[in-house]
Amino acid sequence: MNSFYSELTQFLAIPGPVEIHPKVYEAMNRHLYGHRTDQFRKIYVDCEKKFQPTIQTNQPIYFLAGSGSLGLHAAITNMVAKEDKVINLVNGKFGERVEKISQRFSNYSLVLREEYGRAIKPEKVQELLEKNPDTKLVTITHNETSTAVLNPLPEISKIVHDHGALLMADCITSAGGDLVKMDDWKIDFFVSGSQKCYGLPPGLSFVSFSDEAAKRMEEVPRNQDFYSDLLMYREKMSKAPDTPFTPAVSLMYGLQASLDLIHEEGMENRINRHRLMGTVYRSALEELGVELLAEEGYRSNTVTAAIFPNGVDPSKFMTYMKQYGILVTGGQGSLKGKIWRVGHMNLVGPREILTITSVVELALKKAGANIKLGSGVAKILEILNETE
Amino acid sequence: MNSFYSELTQFLAIPGPVEIHPKVYEAMNRHLYGHRTDQFRKIYVDCEKKFQPTIQTNQPIYFLAGSGSLGLHAAITNMVAKEDKVINLVNGKFGERVEKISQRFSNYSLVLREEYGRAIKPEKVQELLEKNPDTKLVTITHNETSTAVLNPLPEISKIVHDHGALLMADCITSAGGDLVKMDDWKIDFFVSGSQKCYGLPPGLSFVSFSDEAAKRMEEVPRNQDFYSDLLMYREKMSKAPDTPFTPAVSLMYGLQASLDLIHEEGMENRINRHRLMGTVYRSALEELGVELLAEEGYRSNTVTAAIFPNGVDPSKFMTYMKQYGILVTGGQGSLKGKIWRVGHMNLVGPREILTITSVVELALKKAGANIKLGSGVAKILEILNETE
Structure with a gap:
């Protein structure tokens, strides 16, 4: 046929x-502003203000020029020192990606593994944390794209915090489409990406972190990352505001248009x-x-x-x-x-x-x-x- | 919902x-060439060469800056003098449009009318032509968009020519999608438009005419049209080639892209x-x-x-x-x-x-x-x- x-x-x-909305394509085709101009800064700040309610947070949002995996990388390099114990909750290919990153940066990376197609169960997390009370960080894939499983993030987050650990959540295919409450659910480190529910081409990673995560970052050696050193981001953004490196200007135009559509809906x-x-x-x-x-x-x-x-x-x-x-x-x-x-x-x-x-x-x-x-x-x- | x-x-x-293909949108967004340049002339000539096989003709094609109705207007103003008898075959709103134009320019405009939803039957055309052997032009709406009827154009054309008249066919919603054989079917004056089967935005009318139609045009007074005076078009195009008036440059870019897609398919x-x-x-x-x-x-x-x-x-x-x-x-x-x-x-x-x-x-x-x-x-x- x-x-x-x-x-x-x-x-x-x-x-x-x-699929991308024509208004987003149109926005991305606008003439480039220089990235160290007030015109661009205004767009950046507007994106942050419009992004925050999509995940119900008051924390600053960082728009990194890179794919979602850069955000996952940043989570670990900024929050995990070599001697820190990390638990990766893994029930699919994207959980395995975080596991790989953790193993590069931590000598004490543990895994709670579930069969493909099954969800991570809170009671198993509880059990493993009881055996590992020195755990500093637990990582979870909120929506595991490889198996189409939505893990019970809020329940698990409660257990993680009851045990004094912090939670990193990969929300790459949930945020912007399904419910994510960063502050209420106590997500200490949030990661998402542009090419999923936010309706943009690939090229942007969205990260945000809690005050507790920020404190933790200050204890982690700064020599295990550079491009996604979030304390450097935080410092630069608190000034001009300017990103430490060249931002993906057209994608930010697109993000602004897409966030406008999101709030219009x-x-x-x-x-x-x-x-x-x-x-x-x-x-x-x-x-x-x-x-x-x-x-x-x-x-x-x-x-x-x-x-x-x-x-x-x-x-x-x-x-x-x-x-x-x-x-x-x-x-x-x-x-x-x-x-x-x-x-x-x-x-x-x-x-x-x-x-x-x-x-x-x-x-x-x-x-x-x-x-x-x-x-x-x-x-x-x-x-x-x-x-x- | x-x-x-x-x-x-x-x-x-x-x-x-x-709906328009993304490649056509892309083409239309290219930087404008001046319309009196070889760059633009090349595109125009390429469009003509690629348009001809879509209606199986060797006649020149004229791309008028205007909607399909401009082509219908041009058909009558170029081919019908006040004292000429015209028969309009009418079984819908678009047939009625040609009827209105004919009545403005001919004092002897007749109508063969069919009920909405029914096709024009060749035998009725035959009958009316027998009663009106001095008929100069018969007009037909090939695909009557208002009722979704496809009129039997080839059969009717044969009868029209057997009676020594010429045939004008409104092929606005047939050409480029359904079969149109301009030369074989002896369509003396062909009209179509850009926003239908040719997959462009509105703004271009496509016309072409037979040698017999051209001879007829030379007998029709030139003072009843200017903008769509096709003998002026023919003369200008035989030189540079240049259109007598400013062509719709972006739409011509789009036409070229759309014709490429048509031939790729x-x-x-x-x-x-x-x-x-x-x-x-x-x-x-x-x-x-x-x-x-x-x-x-x-x-x-x-x-x-x-x-x-x-x-x-x-x-x-x-x-x-x-x-x-x-x-x-x-x-x-x-x-x-x-x-x-x-x-x-x-x-x-x-x-x-x-x-x-x-x-x-x-x-x-x-x-x-x-x-x-x-x-x-x-x-x-x-x-x-x-x-x-």
């Missing part, structure tokens, strides 16, 4: 980078939309008889991982999806060939989820699935029809 | 302007895609029990007009469509509140038709229709599943 234009304009239904509406889109897409898959990877009760609202039904050729499925113009992604590591993942972030609404689902049905059928064509879409339409 | 982003980025499923593939999209969308409506306005055998492949089922509140339907981010349009004149129309032109492929159909189902249901949700989409998926 001829899907010429659909193939040329792949809809990004991967869990980031996501309203953060609460936005979260509810992401939750509804997660719900309807999962319902469609279940209606089609497709199993989900993530355990019930801990399913992400921004990304869904589905297990290929018997008889489906995964590479054929991927080829058909691309042909019909929807880019989804497969599993990583041991999940390769077993699951496919769909991101429903940023601007995905009823229209987009219906598009994605109908094309998923067609590609599943063509790749060998024994499904009733149209039944997933019908399920979504029924739910939406009942929704005011 | 919160469809914030869908409402902000309405998908244009109206019968033009249509292949004109035959493109026509087949438009025909398949028309077929599957009509099949979905029929599956939902929705009646079509156009009579069978004469249904357009680029636009579909559907009759609101009993119980549906048309204004509610329109509001829901917009809320879910798909812009469709209603009926014009006496068809207002009775039908809605969907354009499936330019980049509409399987992905887009599934999106449109699923949202149409939801809006119909919410507006009071008694339909089985999902059944239209299921029908399309079944047809696409059987299509290689």
Whole structure:
């Protein structure tokens, strides 16, 4: 079948980078300001003011020129000294990334590992902390993108703080789409990135930290980082305000436009939309008889991982999806060939989820699935029809 | 329901302007060339060369700065003198537009009128021409956008020429998407526009004419037009080549990019895609029990007009469509509140038709229709599943 234009304009239904609003593209194409000018400083400060309510914090936000992984790197290099004990809560590829960073910078890095698809359980964290009362930092992946599991961050945070440790949370695929309350939940070190729920191209990492984290940073040797030395950031920003290194100016223009859209929609509406889109897409898959990877009760609202039904050729499925113009992604590591993942972030609404689902049905059928064509879409339409 | 982003980025499923490919937007944003430069002339000539095969002609193409109606205006002012007899074949709003123009410039303008939704029948044209052997020009709307009827142009053209008259064809919503053979079908005066199947914003009218039409033009007084005096165009273009007036430079950049995409897809593939999209969308409506306005055998492949089922509140339907981010349009004149129309032109492929159909189902249901949700989409998926 001829899907010429659909193939040329792949809809990004991967869990980031996501589809970007035309107003954001427009903003990014504006003429560059010099980065040491009041014009640019005004934009930077405006972004900070508009970013804070998206994660319910009063702390300063640092917009680093780099990908989300730079923020994860910064968390460890700024907060962990060689002799510090760190516990990494790991139930997927992104938890494993933080684990790797921790192992580079700490000689006492421990891991609490959960099977792919299962959530980190607070009681296990409690148990491990009781055995390791000298733990300085616990790291968690809030929304584990590789398995589509949403870990119970607030419950775990309480336990972590009861044991006198600090919490670093990778909120790269939750913040800006799902609920994140940095101050209430006592996230000491927050990390996110531009290309997920914040609706920008890749290239910015967002970090913020608590007063306790700042105190901790002052005890950690400054010679294990330079580019993401956050005390240097804090000092520079307290003056001009100026970033220590050249900021990604166009992406900051885009961020301002995207944050304006976020507030125009309203953060609460936005979260509810992401939750509804997660719900309807999962319902469609279940209606089609497709199993989900993530355990019930801990399913992400921004990304869904589905297990290929018997008889489906995964590479054929991927080829058909691309042909019909929807880019989804497969599993990583041991999940390769077993699951496919769909991101429903940023601007995905009823229209987009219906598009994605109908094309998923067609590609599943063509790749060998024994499904009733149209039944997933019908399920979504029924739910939406009942929704005011 | 919160469809914030869908409402902000309405998908244009109206019968033009249509959704535009990012490569076309990019091209239109290039730095302007002066229009009397070889750089621009090269683009103009390239556009002509690439446009000709889309309507299978060897005649020069004129790209007028104006909307499609300027081309219709030019057809009459260039080809019709006051004392000339013209027959307008009229079965919809766009036929009526040509009728109005003819009445301004001819004292002997006749109309063959058909009911909205019915096609012009060759035998009736034959009959009227037999009664009016002195007819100089017959005008036809190839694809009548207001009723979604595709008139049998080749059959009618044969009859027109058998009676010694010339044929003007409004191909505004057929050319570039459905089949148009200007030379073979003996279209003496061809008119189209940029914002339909050619995938550009509005602002350009495309005209071309046969040698017979050119001879006729030389007999028509030159004092009834200026801006679209095509003999002036022909003369200027035969020299530099330069347009007599300032051309719409950015739109010409866009046209070049769009024609490149058209040929990358292949004109035959493109026509087949438009025909398949028309077929599957009509099949979905029929599956939902929705009646079509156009009579069978004469249904357009680029636009579909559907009759609101009993119980549906048309204004509610329109509001829901917009809320879910798909812009469709209603009926014009006496068809207002009775039908809605969907354009499936330019980049509409399987992905887009599934999106449109699923949202149409939801809006119909919410507006009071008694339909089985999902059944239209299921029908399309079944047809696409059987299509290689």
